[in-house]
Every structure is written in C-alpha cells, then in structure tokens.
Amino acid sequence: MHLVNKFILILLAGITMSCQSGKIEKDPNLISVSILPQKYFIERIAGDDFKVNVLIPPGASPATYEPTPMQMKDVAKSIAYLRIGYIPFETVWLDNLLEGTDGIKLIDLSKDIELIKGQEKHGDHFHEGGIDPHIWSSLKSVKILSKNLYQELIKMAPEKKDIYEKNYQQFLSEIEELDQVAEASLSNKKGMSFMIFHPALTYLARDYNLNQISVEMDGKEPSPTHMKHLVEEAQRLSIKHVFVQKQFNVENAKAIVAEINGDVVVIDPLAEDWLTEMKRIITILKD
Template sequence: MKFGRRGVPAYLASLLAMMMGWWSSYAHAADPLSVFVSILPQKYFVERIGGNRVQVLVMVGPGQSPETYEPTPRQMVKLSQANLYFRIGVPFENIWLKRIIAANPNMEVVDCREGISLLSTGEAHGTGGEDEGHGATDPHLWTSPVLVKKMAVHIRNALAAVDPAYSHQFEANYQAFVQELEQLDRFIRQTLAEVTHHRFMVFHPAWRYFAHAYGLEEIAIEQAGKEPGAKSLAALIEWGRREGVRAIFVQKQSSRASAEVVARAIGAEIITLDPLAEDYVNNLRYVATVLARVLR
C-alpha cells in the first residue's frame, strides 16, 4: 500500500482531495446570489421569487429619497461583487447607473420597466394651476400590483438565467407571488368599491399608477420636484374647497410645508402614506383602507 507524505494511504488522500474539491464546488454553487435593487419594495419582490437563493441589498434605505440619493462607498464595493441589479427608473439611477456598471461590468442589469407603458409626470392633475403640462415619465410604477405582476416576470427570468439549477424553485415562488398580488388587487378593488369621490390630493406625486389602476385621480401639490408657485397654490386651495377634500397625503421622504398650508386653508387633515415601504402587500392594504375612508 502506498502512503502519502504524512502516512495517509494514497487512495484515501486521493479520495479526500476529490471530496474537498466536490464540497468546494457545492458550497460555491449553494451560495445565494448577490442581488441589488434600488428601493425597498423591490427587495420584497425579489425575495418573494428568489427565496433563500438570493441575498438582496437595497440602495435607497428607509426614510431616504430616490430623487436625491447617492450610493455610499461601502455600497459601491458590494456592487462590484454583485450578480444582478434590478433597476426601476427612479431618478438617482439616471446619474449613477453608468458608474455602477463600470464598477462591475460582469453584473447583469435588468430593467423592470421593460414592456410597461409609463405614465407622464404631467398627467392626472387638472386644477388649472400655472405648472400644468406634460413632462418626463413617472417612475412610481410599483404602486400598482397589476404592474408588479409584469415586473415579476423579469425577476423570475433573470434569476433563472443566472442560477438555472434553481429555475424550478424560482418558478414555484413566482406563481405563489402572482397569487399574492392577485389577492391584493382583489382586496383593493373591493375596499374602494364604495367610494363616492375619485380624486385625492397628495404633496409628492407618487400614487399615479395606483390611482390609474383603480379608477382614481391623483392631484399633486408638488410639480416637477418643485414647491408650487403662488398661483398654483391658490388654484389648489380653490380646487380643494370645491371638491370637499378631507385629507392631503404626504410621505416622510418629502417636505410637507406646502401641504400644511393647503390643509389649513381647506380644513383637511394631513395623512402620511409611504410608497417606499418594504412590507409591500400590507402597506398597500393600508393605503386602500385609508383612501376608502377619506373618499367616501
């Protein structure tokens, strides 16, 4: 019998080397995919479909704004090691995405908006103010569960392409997620079925896709990222009084000063809704419930 240098039988040494090589390959294959997303709702989507095969990191954290966000050096380091990036069209991507790709040319970048008709930021407000008009496309498409179903297809396909050994798991998770979204859609439609008013006022125009999906209309105080001028503010106050607006919706990532001015003038309450909440399904259930109360 042949022995290795340390007295281990040669066949055992060979077998041990083979097992170690196999285990190394298995462990490497079993490592979850490193996936980056731009905002917290996307983390919910990717984790629902990817399950334990993904480790999802978010660029814009709680309380931060996708309009003004800048990646940290630590995030850039982690991005250089990521497998996938799911973009969704929020403003900071337009500035940073080229640099992100340059940091990791091997990372697959998937545009979740592909195949979705985007709304203009100038749509859906008709108060007669000075700032009316059509502008760039609205990035807040995730507020519509109907559109999230379309985004889910891109997520499933991208994960399966990068990690084909687990494609059956991704497909099963995708089907379960679609059912969850359909249940959410039914809940929202049932909750809003009895509303008598269909226009609601917000500060930051983040709910246009939600409104579009459920027969509502969003009236925004902020236009093109700017506070309203005096003429627009007066038009909003006049419209709010005429329509009997009972609430103005704000979010923690934006200023609420102009919203408070309008609210005081028309006797409306200020309500905080968060379009960037991570707990997507429960958050939209809450949004629908609040809107149903205010619009009855």
Template sequence: MNYKILHVIILLIAVVLGNACIEKAQPQSSQEKLIVVVSILPQADFVEQVGGDKVEVIIMISPGASPATYEPTASQLKAVSSAKMYAKIGSGLPFEEVWLDKIRSVNPDMLLVDTSEGITLIAMEEHHHDEEISGHDGDISGMDPHIWLSPENAKILVQNICNGLVRVDPANKTYYEQNKEHYIHDLEALDLDINESLSGLKNRTFMVFHPSWGYFARDYNLTMIAVEVEGKEPSASDLEHLIKTAKEKNIRVIFVQPQFSTKSAEVIAKEIGGNVVPVDPLAKDYITNLRKVSNTIAQGLT
C-alpha cells in the same frame, strides 16, 4: 464638477482597483447566496419573495431617503462589487438616471435586469394626461417612474426579476418559478382587495404632495391632484388654486410621504379644515403597505 459626485467617482476608482488586487475568486458554492442589488425597498421585497433563502439583497436607496437626491455610500459600492445582478426599476427613477452607469463600472460583469420591460409608462401628473409610452425604448423624460405602485405592474416586475435570477442561477429555476407563481397569486388577491376597499366611493379625487400614485389612480379609477409643481414647492398662486380646487372637490385629506416636506400640504389642509395623512410609496412590505394605503385613501374619500 459637483464635489459630491467627484468624491463618489474617486470611491468607484478605489473599489475597482481594490478588486483588481484581490486574487481571483473561487467559483460560488451551493451554500453561498446570490447577491442582488436593487434601487428601492419594494424591489427588495420582490427579489426576496422570488429568491427566498437563495438571495441576499443590497438596497441602494436607504429607508426614508428620496430617489431624487440619494447618493451611494462607499460601503454600498464595495458591496456591489460582489453582486451577480442589478434589478433596476428602469422607468426613469432619478437615482438610476444619475448613478447607474457609475455603479455598474464597479462590477461590469453583473447582470443588469430592466424590471420595467413590458410595462406601459404614463406621464407624470403635471404633464399631458393622455401620453403613454409602450416599451419605452426612447426618451422617458417626463414619464412617471413609480411603476411599482400598481399591482398589475408589480406582477410584471416580479416576472422580470424571476427571469433574471434564472439567468444567473439556472440550477434553481424551478425554485424561483414556484416562488414567483405563489407571489403573483398574492398580488392578484391584493388587487381584488383594493378594488373592494375603493368600490362604491362617490368622491374619487384625492390630493397628494408628490405625484407618486398615478399608476394606482389609473388602475382603480381615481383622480390624483398633485401639490408639487414640476418637482418644486407650489407658489402662492399655485397654493391659492389648489385650495380652491380642494374645496370644489370636497377634499378633506392631503396625502404626503416621508421623503418630502409637508409644509405646503399643511397650509392647504389648514385652509380647507382638513388633515395631512402620511402614505409611503417606498415601504418594503409591498402587499401590507398597499392594503394600508388603499384603506387610508378610502377613509379619506368617504
């Protein structure tokens, strides 16, 4: 067994035993905040927008960390033991696939909300482009987990989060639903702004290192080309092909994200006389970030 996984399992056992030794907690007072756990920063923004001053959010994947490799800390696991709800992405995020069952064992009574419910998944860029899964009750391996990078999908995520908050705190149903409606209105305005910023572009093909932006590309009639090949750095022949493609498509910008290496992107950019530009799919301020990303992509394709 991997030593790091064994270490976390030991921590899980310690947390569970520690909770068992504590006297039964008193009922939650009206002044206490609901503790809600999420996997990534954008989800935290969604929960805070709906929950307002009635929630406290625990974010499992630290800023700058990769969902493919992050491991929870002992302090995070201890905090989870007091949570009322875990809002999971539910679309095959690697962190959740590996750790969620172990995390839930710390607090089996917390409500687990699948925020992807109702979203149609699409295949990752390196898989079949015409493949989709509606409802995704079956195998979701090979599907694109980055569902939050579509404002249309974000509205569904927010609705599911609201439903979960109402289940654990029905007394504040009206408060949560009013906040949800206000934020969905903001997401609709964001969608209009992105459409406007990307309208009129003749070149609609962009290159990224990690294929995070598939739903964004789908929604706004763009074509995404990924440098990464099935989660790995491209080979020399892959790089040669990507450089040729970039030249043919008149690509001058390679978009990268802080959670991954930029080495391959820099090689391609040098060969095509282009630039490497950062965009972060995991930034917390969702609306501000997506506006920034759309403007950055528009400038890169102009």
C-alpha cells in the same frame, strides 16, 4: 445634483476599489437593486437565496440620494443590478455605478409595463423622456414586474426553478387578491380626486380611474398662487386627506389641510413591506 459632489463620490469609490488587492471578487449570491420594495419582491420569490444590496436606504428619496463609495464597491461585487426602471437615482447614477464593473448583468424590471409618459409636468425632474417612474405603486404593474423578476431569478439559479415557481405563484395570487379587493372597493370612486404632495401614486390612480392632484410643481414646492389654487380645488372636491410620502417635508401639506379642516396622511410606497403598505393605502382611499 451638484457635479462637484458627484465627482468626489466617484473618485472616492475609485480609490476604495483600487486599494483592494487586485480585481474585485464577485459574490455569486449578491444582487444590487435601487429601492427597498425590490428586496421584498426578490425575497418573496427566492427566499434568502440571494443577498440583496439596496442602494437607497429607508427614509431616503430616489430623487436626491447619493450612493456611498462602499455601496459603489458592493455594486461592483454583484452578479446583477436590477433597475426599477426610470427613477432619478438610476438616471443620474447608474452609468457611474456600472462603469468598470466586470460581468455584472443589468436587468430592467419595467420591461413590458405600460409606462406613463408626458402626462404631467411634475415630480422627479430627472425623468427620462417624461416617464413617470413610480411603477411599484401599481398592483397591476407589479404583476408584470414580478414575472420579469421570476424569469431572471431562475436564470441565476435554475436548480431552484420549482421552488421559485411555487413562491412566485403564491405572491402573484396575493397581489391579484388585493387587486380584486381594490377593484371592488374603489369601483364607486371612479373619477374621485385625491391630493398628494409628491405624485407617487400615478399608476395606482390609472389602475382604478382616480384623479391624482400633485402639490409639487415640476418637482418644486408650490408657489403661493398654486397653494391658493390647491386649497380651492380641495374645497371644491371635498378632499379631506393630503397624502405625503415619508421621505418628503409635510409643511406645505399641513398648510393646505389647515384651510380645509382635513388631515395629513403619511404613506410610504418605498416601504420594504410593500404589500402591507399597499393594503393600507387602498384602505385609506376607499374610506
């Protein structure tokens, strides 16, 4: 993150807010979140009762995205900010987004999830304390996240408790059904290795005893030496797919699959239709 760019954005946001007449008026139905799957989770439980301000738009990376002044203003109008946990965007920007805001509640949806710490030196190099942030790639973790979310939503709209309870239980049953399918279909794949450019499936790999091999090294593109090692590993382990998140460059993955006679598989764990994408990823892994 370039400090000058960050300062300019914060300055522009301050000018935008100060140009408004008086104090920024709260929108009692507006919630701000970091990533699109959070919007999906909220809508599965609360329907359209809340407007959801998603900071990181489709196709953008949580490692590099910079909020616009208008987005910063919308955060100030929100009654709550639901952080996903430890993504680089939140590590870098959250203090600035919340500075000077009045009456906004900060909620960490990663509460009670067993976080993966310090197991790999890779990926989003702004991790707090070496925490892997990709909790939404795990059905088991999203069960806990959804419970945290449900409890917060009924605090915001206690009169809707019965409706939210019913919606939450329905959503939970769908997650549990897919989790059972994954347990059954991946039970004979324990220890299986898969290769991915950016290590976005760490929690899913833990859930089903799979081995994730990251192409990235410390959040950077691999060196020629590491690329050679990756090709040798893929050949040794009979890996034919290299997963690439939609938000990342596919060129290094293409170079690997050209050597192993495989293919690049584009995935999008940050898709708004989270459950459908999780079903697709699990189907690919079991085939």
